[in-house]
Amino acid sequence: MATAMRLFHQRGYDAVGVAELCAALGIKPPSFYAAFGSKLGLFEQALRHYAAGPANIFARALEGGGGVDAVIGRTFREAARLYPACDGVAGCLVIDGARNSADAEARALGALWKADSRRAIRDCIAAEYPAKADRLADLVTTALAGMSAVARDGADADMLGDFAGVMERAFRAEAGRADD
Amino acid sequence: MATAMRLFHQRGYDAVGVAELCAALGIKPPSFYAAFGSKLGLFEQALRHYAAGPANIFARALEGGGGVDAVIGRTFREAARLYPACDGVAGCLVIDGARNSADAEARALGALWKADSRRAIRDCIAAEYPAKADRLADLVTTALAGMSAVARDGADADMLGDFAGVMERAFRAEAGRADD
DNA sequence: CATTATATATAGCGATCACTATATATTCTC
DNA sequence: GAGAATATATAGTGATCGCTATATATAATG
Numbered sequence: 001m002a003t004a005m006r007l008f009h010q011r012g013y014d015a016v017g018v019a020e021l022c023a024a025l026g027i028k029p030p031s032f033y034a035a036f037g038s039k040l041g042l043f044e045q046a047l048r049h050y051a052a053g054p055a056n057i058f059a060r061a062l063e064g065g066g067g068v069d070a071v072i073g074r075t076f077r078e079a080a081r082l083y084p085a086c087d088g089v090a091g092c093l094v095i096d097g098a099r100n101s102a103d104a105e106a107r108a109l110g111a112l113w114k115a116d117s118r119r120a121i122r123d124c125i126a127a128e129y130p131a132k133a134d135r136l137a138d139l140v141t142t143a144l145a146g147m148s149a150v151a152r153d154g155a156d157a158d159m160l161g162d163f164a165g166v167m168e169r170a171f172r173a174e175a176g177r178a179d180d
Numbered sequence: 181m182a183t184a185m186r187l188f189h190q191r192g193y194d195a196v197g198v199a200e201l202c203a204a205l206g207i208k209p210p211s212f213y214a215a216f217g218s219k220l221g222l223f224e225q226a227l228r229h230y231a232a233g234p235a236n237i238f239a240r241a242l243e244g245g246g247g248v249d250a251v252i253g254r255t256f257r258e259a260a261r262l263y264p265a266c267d268g269v270a271g272c273l274v275i276d277g278a279r280n281s282a283d284a285e286a287r288a289l290g291a292l293w294k295a296d297s298r299r300a301i302r303d304c305i306a307a308e309y310p311a312k313a314d315r316l317a318d319l320v321t322t323a324l325a326g327m328s329a330v331a332r333d334g335a336d337a338d339m340l341g342d343f344a345g346v347m348e349r350a351f352r353a354e355a356g357r358a359d360d
Numbered sequence: 361c362a363t364t365a366t367a368t369a370t371a372g373c374g375a376t377c378a379c380t381a382t383a384t385a386t387t388c389t390c
Numbered sequence: 391g392a393g394a395a396t397a398t399a400t401a402g403t404g405a406t407c408g409c410t411a412t413a414t415a416t417a418a419t420g
Contacts, residue, residue: 363420383400
């Protein structure tokens with residue numbers, strides 16, 4: 001399972017074939033389909049596994065407690081620590097795993113988890129900044145999408161750490177800003 | 181040409197087949213290969229055409245003149261105007277056109293243009309902020325990557341406009357910040 | 361041990377991939 | 391108008407895609 005998740009994470013949904021997944025799992029196609037139903041079924045499990053584990057940076061940042069500013073700051077810093085390439089895996093599986101996939105269902109699955117993640121971020125922010133929860137949530141998710149993208153393009157931990165610092169300051173500035 | 185570029189832009193390099201490109205161009209495979217050499221050859225032309233046109237938001241922002249802060253601010257705002265979906269096309273072809281492609285050469289081509297674009301941004305910033313040109317350039321490219329990604333995921337002009345405003349303020353703040 | 365049920369492997373399904381060999385039509389030169 | 395050169399279309403190359411029908415091995419039950 002973790003092996004298959006790794007492959008999807010490394011190269012994206014389309015670029016990983018069922019044959020390769022079978023080889024990685026040490027099984028043959030019929031067993032693959034008996035176990036997961038379809039390639040999409042395995043991808044769904046991979047996303048679930050990913051979101052339930054330590055890669056769910058916002059969930060981890062939440063556990064640290066503190067106010068919204070602190071949680072969001074930790075979220076950015078966790079992303080900067082987790083996203084850079086490690087054993088060929090970079091960025092976020094949820095954000096980029098189904099990107100540019102030719103399979104509409106795979107894209108929809110990615111969108112579903114992205115929406116879920118955004119909702120969690122938004123709800124957290126709303127506790128302190130109800131009026132601007134949506135805009136601040138968009139700020140966070142867009143920044144994370146950028147971090148995942150450049151990480152997949154080769155950005156290292158230093159660069160992402162700098163960006164995380166910038167975004168943490170930007171978040172505090174925007175949260176405290178008077179509305180237009 | 182513009183038709184093929186549109187297809188790559190819409191769905192990414194891998195998700196567009198040669199057969200579909202031929203149909204869109206109104207030619208048959210042999211003529212396709214006589215004209216472009218390969219699918220990759222057409223993609224290269226598409227990237228060149230894209231970077232030479234109005235989609236090169238930084239080039240457009242530069243033409244407006246003014247200081248670095250103004251140019252970068254316009255860059256973000258132009259991205260917010262250009263990236264939202266229009267006729268099924270969203271985000272940036274250079275940033276996301278080859279993302280998750282199984283073809284290493286296509287990915288390399290995308291990386292090449294991304295590096296070129298980053299260099300232009302860096303050089304512009306260096307004129308006023310030589311000591312922190314690299315860090316500020318990373319700030320801009322990462323933000324643009326995030327904007328392209330969320331635009332491809334459905335973000336609208338309002339959302340991206342807000343983010344552009346945030347990033348413009350963040351850029352000015354970071355540019356004026358004392359070094360750590 | 362015989363029989364039934366379960367799970368595995370072999371092999372191959374049709375479809376699509378990027379790409380091309382061959383043949384036909386067209387255009388240019390003389 | 392005849393012949394040579396160019397460009398087009400038809401058709402199909404092997405490879406790979408996700409997926410499965412059939413057959414064989416294993417395990418559970420009587």
